[in-house]
Amino acid sequence: LPWAVDWRYKGAVTPVKNQGKCGSCWAFSTVAAVEGINQITTGKLVSLSEQELMDCDSTLDHGCGGGIMDFAFAFIMGNQGIHTEEDYPYLMEEGYCKEKQPDARVVTITGYEDVPENSEISLLKALAHQPVSVGIAGGSRDFQFYKGGVFDGACSDELDHAVTAVGYGSSYGQDYILMKNSWGKNWGEQGYVKIKRGTGKPEGVCGIYTMASYPVKN
């Protein structure tokens, strides 16, 4: 396993986005992971559409009411791809599903995998290959008002938010996993949060080892 990983340096991460007053973190986490594997496999970094997931993946997922990244990965597979952000921009509220434009560009995936639960090494192994969608108990005040540094809790007591792991490393001797959030650039460290790893907690700080998964693109 590499000592440190940061997919931003590999050009696999788009600028930090902002979900606004809408519980669409699941869509931002799904899209960030697909943007990552797409850049890794094609060499092109393309910002993709959270709004298409909000509007069109409305059976299992619930727009601003929340969703699950695995359900969204499955939708993208069934939908034969996901549009670019440019072709299907974010509106911060659920809308009608726009029909597929004939000449529109779409990015496809061929599958998705769940990271084995409660296993830090499994998340790091997956992360060494690509950005990974991660569920997190991010509803606490400590997390909401995080300003920087390596976060070690206090967390909310259940998974209620979703972020995207884009790297891992050490800072002043503190080992961390680097998460891209979707609360704008002014939150945390330019929109990112470093979550402490190596704590010995099986579920990880804020449960980050509980519900992690990533898209597959063959």
Ligand SMILES: CC(C)C[C@@H](CO)NC(=O)[C@H](CC(C)C)NC(=O)[C@H](CC(C)C)NC(=O)OCc1ccccc1
């Ligand atoms: C207040 C929320 C709507 C805010 C948003 C983030 O903006 N949270 C979410 O979207 C979170 C993300 C999840 C990774 C924990 N998702 C949720 O809270 C979803 C929402 C329902 C409607 C699908 N529920 C949910 O995750 O329930 C637990 C569960 C896990 C695995 C399979 C089934 C059920």
